[in-house]
Amino acid sequence: MVNKRIPDWLNNSMWSSSTTTPPPPPKSQSEYQSSPPQSPSHDDRIGTYPSKPSSVTSSDSSANERRESLPSPSSMRPESPSKPGPAPRTEVRDPLTSSGSSDNDGSSPVEDVSRQAQLLQELSRKIINMGELQRLASQGIPDGAGIRSTVWKLLLAYLPVDKGLWSSELAKKRSQYKLFKEDLLKNPSEVTRKLEESTSSQNGEQTRDDKGLLSRSEIPEGEHPLSLGKTSIWNQFFQDTEIIEQIDRDVKRTHPDMHFFSGDSASAKANQDALKNILIVYAKLNPGIRYVQGMNEILAPLFYVFKNDPNEDFVMNAEADTFFCFVELLSGFRDNFCKQLDNSVVGIRSTISKMSQLLKEHDEELWRHLELTTKVNPQFYAFRWITLLLTQEFNFADILHIWDTLLSDHEGPQETLLRICCAMLILVRRRLLAGDFTANLKLLQSYPSTNISHLLYVANKLRSHSTP
Template structure:
């Protein structure tokens, strides 16, 4: 029996139990989830606390959550000055107008929404420019949106812009900035014709609804990089009954994940126990412990972790590796019981694997090297990280 076949059987047996053993599931997922059979889709839903461990509860939970998401679409993605009555849209702007300064004005809400939507639209259109998936059409467009009588589609509210991929970095006192790189999209991120939706349009809706439901945090650049791999895993599930609800399932899994890493995206929480500065400090300490010479070299060059690891940690390495590698990395990250201690081990491994270059290069070259991590077999990186964590990583 091949190793892959043995692993598939182990996953299937674990997922078929009426009461799923989370410890066993985490152990299996840590070593990587096979691409076959939609295993990643189900495992991530479990590891991100969307699906309960008792299988008989799945149908009720999924039905309730998916219906709730449909309610969000109905309630939150509407044009100002319109309301639904008996299935028809009617004008209710008699006492409202675009210049109304009243905080309760639907027009004021509309204009504020558009400021957020403009950034979301730009970000989702340039997501993973080297992968055509997000520009392709989904088999399950939202009927309430694409139907000719439905609410206006979100992308219609913003202007079409020239799109390029981008990197997220800290900018002074602000939250983030976008440093545009030279990579350009190989496909056209144009909206599909009426009746259809591209996958990036679905992500735009997910992020917009998330921002509306979380006004204290809102949308922050980089969230598109977090939601993208989750949606890709769910939208590629070979089981149509799961694939059909990829949007709703992605929304709740993304929301749960953001609940764990939200401190990374809020500058006022940088110094919190799980804030981004604390994470970067842990990374520096681990580098110092495992290779004092490299740590000293970075110190001598004043090569602060903010120059490179802010993006690594905030976006869970989603911009440093190709999408398939990111998904493999996330198998281990989501399986991490201490979430996200293994992320620190991976980042440390990335630095240690560049030892020779870092010791011989000057400051400018090292900054460029760390900001543009060279192509490398992801299994090498993960094996090194597992060693740092005192674990052994099984090769597929």
């Protein structure tokens, strides 16, 4: 019988009964949601690829847009929004300034205070014990006091474990980023102007009428605006324009429900400029991948946390710090963004297959119902879950809590991410087992509100109950 494959801890009443209270952490609220409405057509087997449901009611139309989804990963990558998306979810709170814990957070204020004290004690050591820091952070980092900012930098190996090296390492990295910007964000006209100044100084003083101007014969081929040569800075500039325009559009659509990222205020515009700078520099330093739509969503939590650090020095250098942490975080997932690797053993298809096998290992009944009975291909929903690190599925405060666990796992964030994705399926297994293709696809493409602490608890159980 298939049910024999299901572990006892998984095949108990907590997954099927709304009257049984599971042991702490608190049970998932997702099991209490009403059945999702049916999609208009059962024949729409490729479904839709909705953008992140807005976490607050917003008049910005981009918050209610949807992205198309196609069967192959290369064509399923996030596209420009084209269809109206699901209704906005719940109002987001500012996780770093609001008091109290999230409604979806099962931790108590006493636990938060205790864990905060333990984290502060660990951060006060001259040599950080990364094992202990990972253990504490995996349970969730309390908001406030700038703890998350420092811990994330340690978890992403941006800060060394020896605190005595922090000052020199930060100065070196921030200086390096400044050079990246000066070199990679320079307008070609600026290069030409400096060339003119250099040539003028070599030729001695010139008359006022022609000072600073070069004759056409004196302009090298690579610096001429009409040059089509591969080494021409102008030709490269025009090739980069499309990517830069895409980055600009995506950055302006980043969390339109949060004043930090959106609006006409000077701070919001400055934050958008910082995000654009980071993404452009990354694209130019990584020509094999460049920019893939959706990277802005992965960048946003990092910059938000670092920019809200109470340490003024960290705030002033948030852009540089975020760049290096973004590079480190993406290094573990970059193969998912490379179209040429989609069908390889390290590509996104393989990653999605691992998630599918993980579900089969822990709950074969649910796996059979999804993939064999209702034929819900995991690419239709898991592609976005995995490539965007769940940033489109939950409100911002919950994303930070999930990332505390992702970044703190000693096995690396990808294995933890797959367990969380599998746990997301298990938490709504009763509804999935009762649903058909249309209902299940709709449910998984617009995942219901859930208790994040409980979700992470179940994901951790999947680790402890893995078969050898």
